[in-house]
Amino acid sequence: MRNMSTLSEVERSGCLKLLKLLSDVDLFSLCDTVTNKMIAAENVTEARETILSFSKNAEELLKRKKVHRDIIFKYLAKEGVFMSINIEKHQLVKRTLELWSTEMAAVKEHIQQGTDDSAERRRKRTEDDTSNVETDYDCxxxxxxxxxxxxxxxxxxxxxxxxxxxxxxxxxxxxxxxxxxxxxxxxxxxxxxxxxxxxxxxxxxxxxxxxxxxxxxxxxxxxxxxxxxxxxxxxxxxxxxxxxxxxxxxxxxxxxxxxxxxxxxxxxxxxxxxxxxxxxxxxxxxxxxxxxxxxxxxxxxxxxxxx
Missing domain, CATH: 3.10.450.50 (Nuclear Transport Factor 2; Chain: A,)
Known part of the structure; x- marks a missing residue:
């Protein structure tokens, strides 16, 4: 019986970014592990979608062995979250989940409060902030x-x-x-x-x-x-x-x-x-x-x- 994923849209987006940082070998190996080798993905895009579909939740996926510590570290850096280089994987997992939780709360706030114009201004401000981070801090x-x-x-x-x-x-x-x-x-x-x-x-x-x-x-x-x-x-x-x-x-x-x-x-x-x-x-x-x-x-x- 297929495991139905409970990933939120924010978590799904974040997990997809993480999976894109994996090597093809690790990606297909992770796909085999998550599906118990029941599904053979034909390409990397299918492998990523399969992993997301068969992952029960974000924490389970982050704790997988093939999602190495350095992958999570690099993902957080790309998102503008800079951690100590000696930090352990379980701390990186916790920080990633906190990041996604904060983003989900922000999404709910947009829905509850914003007009279309307000949401557009917030989106533009976020893009500008991200651009500044990328200029000063190439990951x-x-x-x-x-x-x-x-x-x-x-x-x-x-x-x-x-x-x-x-x-x-x-x-x-x-x-x-x-x-x-x-x-x-x-x-x-x-x-x-x-x-x-x-x-x-x-x-x-x-x-x-x-x-x-x-x-x-x-x-x-x-x-x-x-x-x-x-x-x-x-x-x-x-x-x-x-x-x-x-x-x-x-x-x-x-x-x-x-x-x-x-x-x-x-x-x-x-x-x-x-x-x-x-x-x-x-x-x-x-x-x-x-x-x-x-x-x-x-x-x-x-x-x-x-x-």
């Missing part, structure tokens, strides 16, 4: 920025002997040969340092953790990180965070990276330039420090790519 680039910062600071912090970690593979190989570093620090006195060349840039950044024993805690939430692609293909990643030594918070930092793919190194991303600002503050021991927000606009970052 793929934002995810790249989060992944890069997570990798970079984990790698850099592992060099700090106070943390007792096995040092990871830090070195000039992660930078372009003509890489540049501009380091401005304001902790008591102001100081500006500039370095050119992969070896020098790598050594100066390494000294921050290995010799100065600093630990960097980046804010990878939406208000602490921005990433975009310049017209010339340079990916700009800006992040804010706090600086610690042992249990003491020493201050905050803002860091901007310029990334370019290297065709000579398996097309991996390498660092072209780094601009870093460190601001000291009164030391705080054993207290929760608010995650600093990033103040750069998209236009600010694009200007930096030409300097």
């Amino acid at each position: 793929e680039t934002l995810i790249l920025g989060q992944q890069f910062c997570s990798w970079f600071f984990q790698l850099l912090n592992s060099q700090n002997p106070l943390l007792g970690q096995q040092p990871q593979d830090w070195g000039p190989q992660h930078f372009w040969t003509d890489a540049k570093l501009r380091l401005f620090s304001s902790a008591g006195s102001e100081q500006m340092e500039e370095f050119v060349g992969a070896e020098l840039v790598s050594c100066r950044l390494l000294a921050l953790t290995k010799e100065e024993r600093l630990h960097f805690s980046p804010n990878l939430e939406a208000n602490g990180l921005k990433a975009l692609t310049s017209p010339h293909g340079l990916v700009l990643v800006a992040v804010a965070g706090t600086i610690h030594r042992d249990s003491v918070c020493l201050g905050i930092f803002e860091q901007i990276f310029g990334l370019i793919r290297s065709p000579m190194d398996n097309n991996c991303w390498k660092i072209k330039f780094v601009k870093m600002i460190i601001r000291g503050q009164d030391s705080m021991i054993g207290t929760q420090t608010p995650a600093p927000a990033l103040m750069y606009s998209s236009s600010d970052l694009l200007m930096l790519s030409t300097q």
